Amino acid sequence: MQVMDPPAESASRKEFEQGLISIFGELADLFGNPRSHGQVYGILFSSPVPLTMEEITKRIGVSMGSVSVGLRALEEFGAVERQTNGRFGVYTARLELKTLISGFVRQRLIPRLEKSNGTLKELSSLIDQMPDEEAKEAKFRLQRVTQWHSRAAQFLPLAEKILQSAPKFLSKDVGQ
Amino acid sequence: MQVMDPPAESASRKEFEQGLISIFGELADLFGNPRSHGQVYGILFSSPVPLTMEEITKRIGVSMGSVSVGLRALEEFGAVERQTNGRFGVYTARLELKTLISGFVRQRLIPRLEKSNGTLKELSSLIDQMPDEEAKEAKFRLQRVTQWHSRAAQFLPLAEKILQSAPKFLSKDVGQ
DNA sequence: CCTTTCTTTCATTTTAGATTGAACTCACCC
């Protein structure tokens, strides 16, 4: 396989890579995603050139299987891009925050919200079968949860917008 | 032990409880907290009267140990309150969204952000030791992460504010 | 103070779900 390997890395570059791998690995973990997925994103984020799967596997030290699954998930998030290059695929990270955020929101948060929304509807129908006093209390509590729920649903798109191009909402201008 | 048990529950009330237990259990899980903690909050949320630990244990079907740990975590979040009543402690959920959110932010998010902030500083110092071309690329990428980081840090307090009493930020007035 | 019983603690067990690795698929190249 004749593909240029980037000239041997300096020690400090390796450390740099490992730092980003670990930061993104933990970020993934924090939000309930597999650590290896974050690590894959981390190594791509650190690299100025597209990487092959083999390269990724070698540098983060997890199995090809994990890398393959991770890459696919990240593609679905919109956080990495694949270019097919003859027989190889090579991968690049999209450096913009918004892809990660909105991928996460679309693929993890929204489905869950929809599911619990269903449960809430079922609970609501239970209330009619309760004795009066109980029903009143239950209704009050259920309304609270429902309210949270819809607030969260409204909040998500706003949050994405703010995090994308936010300076005017935030106290200090952090540039773009 | 002479403590009034709430008069036997109707079947629909039990279902109602189980629904809230499961909703909050999954919510906890979604954000990387132990499911049982969410379940504890759920049963308290559903109850118009304060509950003892024994009552909680019985209704959500997990061990006393888990309930004890869960209650303590929720108290630290500020999401439940304890009243000591003679020999017993009894517990009540605070129904406001903001306690859960800000508890989560304070106790899980902020510490993590601080940790990765440390890693970022270390990485920054590595750049000086890199060959010129490499250093330039690395700097660019590191700045991106740092920017995200500070944006998130600025965003969190704002998000809390929005979620607390948000109507004016959100398209529809969802009341208070 | 000594007993009782609620509560915490923490060593052990369990479990959810992430990772592995080998078999398989499929696209490319000759």
Next chain:
DNA sequence: GGGTGAGTTCAATCTAAAATGAAAGAAAGG
């Protein structure tokens, strides 16, 4: 249209973290 090797799949394995439960702690009641 084989043969090669990149990439995927998925049953088996591993592991991090949650749940358990029994023993220790602590505070109220006598």
